[in-house]
Amino acid sequence: MEQAHSFFSFPYCSIPLDSAIEILLAHSAGPQGSSGVSLLEALSRIAGKDLHARIDLPPFDNSPLDGFALRHSDSAGASKEKPVLLRVVETIYAGDLPRKALSRGECARVMTGAPLPPGATCVIPFEDTDNQPHTVGLFHPLEAHQNYRFHGEDVRQGQGILRQGERISGAHLGLLAAQGFTEVPVFARPQVGILSTGTELMSGPEPLSPGKIYDSNRYLLAARVAALGAQPFCSPKIPDDPALIAQALEELLKTCHCVITTGGVSVGAHDYMPQAGSYIGAQPLFRQVQMKPGGWVTALYKDAVIILCLSGNPGAAAMSFDLLAGPLIRHLAGAAVVRPPQLLGVLQDPFSKTSPQNRFLYARQEGRDVFLPRTGFGSGLLSSLIGCNCIVHIPAGSPALHPGDTVELIPLSA
């Protein structure tokens, strides 16, 4: 191995968050192939291809309500005192076809969704007429195309209805079904390996030994992987031993499209993650990112797979996951938009610290309002993450913040 690539000589310089994301995306393979799945299976998956409308929606001019279809010119001059009388020539139900065109003085009884007969230019609801069986009285004039639903007014044949890389929603499913689609091409879900490291880690239900803690990061991160639409694959936890960590990484690299680890990334004597990366011949991409918390992040690269090594502190691990692994996993999943948008919200709580560096806080957005956790912000605190649905970004150099201040926020995947 070249000395230039050794972890021991790899500089600890901290790179900007945007550069770190760019490096991850530049080294990541992108989505695997796409395949067709049934409509309901496609929910929340990433579209593998562009789809275009096969037909106009609605497919034909139709009535938006229960009433009488007529030629609007026939209603000219109608009033309470001088009703216009029209002859009802047929009744058209939804699913029917009109049997005849409307001539002057004629109308058709039409139900919601029924095709409009040739000649009809508007529809009047039953309740605005005297609703008689054979001859119906109108009491006011109608305009051309009043209560008239045009074919293609919702969707035009050939129009794009699903873009490759879009996350498929229930509304998409409705639209695809309305077009007669029964299958949707979706990208394969990336498999994301998760490895918790640390001699201090135990797992329930074993009783906790003194000096040990239960591993929580594996679940915190697996849930986030799942929320991004990827498949979490959890390795057994590994003590602080670079050879054992290297072995676990090799195992995960066999099947995973990216690997997320926690623990062992800082400057402690047992922070073995960079060394384990060196054992397996992985290329270091960066070791520190200009963000707080979660700035200690080691990115390794081997066999076209990124190994992103996060802090062992749950809050720090979650933050670097959301800001760095999130874009990477969205990219692997084929999402067209991989970076979360930066939106604006109105802070409802004070934040008394100044922010000499780029700072991120978990928070709860409710409408335009943004609330900070009441339990504080230590990077070891798990309880403060409960209920949070966004991240507030406080740019480097910001002063303390006050209720009413406008803040940048990044929504979290549900």
Add this chain to the structure above:
Amino acid sequence: MEQAHSFFSFPYCSIPLDSAIEILLAHSAGPQGSSGVSLLEALSRIAGKDLHARIDLPPFDNSPLDGFALRHSDSAGASKEKPVLLRVVETIYAGDLPRKALSRGECARVMTGAPLPPGATCVIPFEDTDNQPHTVGLFHPLEAHQNYRFHGEDVRQGQGILRQGERISGAHLGLLAAQGFTEVPVFARPQVGILSTGTELMSGPEPLSPGKIYDSNRYLLAARVAALGAQPFCSPKIPDDPALIAQALEELLKTCHCVITTGGVSVGAHDYMPQAGSYIGAQPLFRQVQMKPGGWVTALYKDAVIILCLSGNPGAAAMSFDLLAGPLIRHLAGAAVVRPPQLLGVLQDPFSKTSPQNRFLYARQEGRDVFLPRTGFGSGLLSSLIGCNCIVHIPAGSPALHPGDTVELIPLSA
């Protein structure tokens, strides 16, 4: 059947939305039993019981960083010119136990997460010292409990960590794992029957016949049912025939905890849903709700199961689903909060119509900002639902709205 309960005599009076929700909740059985599932299976499920912390978190006083644990009193008066020298008596890794208490003039090298030795009252990071192996120099004084993580500062033993009826998030999973839990009690997912009615309905891949449309509501609604954490169960579509509809309802009532239908609820000649309800001896609860769109909603009740009959227009069906079926299904799922919150947002688009009655619009919230669909608001429009993640509520009697206006909004389940 009593005449008073006949659908033909049932008054068409329109009831307020809140009353309609109250009627649905009062007639609904609530959640089925709860059972334990593994942590990862519990993601997004509704907690079936309150859970309390088994242990303090962290379980012991520990170091939040890599550094030296010391007695802060020893650091008094330290400066660049007059460093305080401390003897390093041991190294404590995460997962270790301290072997000795600190005496005056002593310190211990500690890694992040390592238990602090008795006597230690603060921690100084390596990089703030000369970091020598045996005798370490301090250049500034420290305060008591500087860089000191107390046992229980995140969670206290006995404290509530999950409330019955809460939706279980990734943060909950992390917290439960950190407490040694391996299983979580969750409520059973309610089964929700979905029935599309209408002689006009076809399904892909059959080619579309003139006058017919493809059924989209089934998918639109099934996706919403799934987003609420319930299990959609779709019946085959049924033409406008009250006897066939009645038969399909009876079938769904055998296994479903509630049933959602679309089509046949208005005043058209083939609006057979109330009649089908009468055939099966269901009790009518209401027929119209003061909201637009989606005001035509028939609620039926049989064998402790609610049948909620929505419009056949996709936009209207979606709106009554979100505002009425949403609270009902959340209640059946055991959610503690069943009514969506009314939040505030800042409208970015004009809405030129006045709203003589309670009006609801699908919209897209991005941070504090709320955008209206560019494609208009017809209740038959499917394309306008794409990308919407909230509902704007415009109270009855509101004038036209302008960009910058504060509006009430209801977030949609993801």
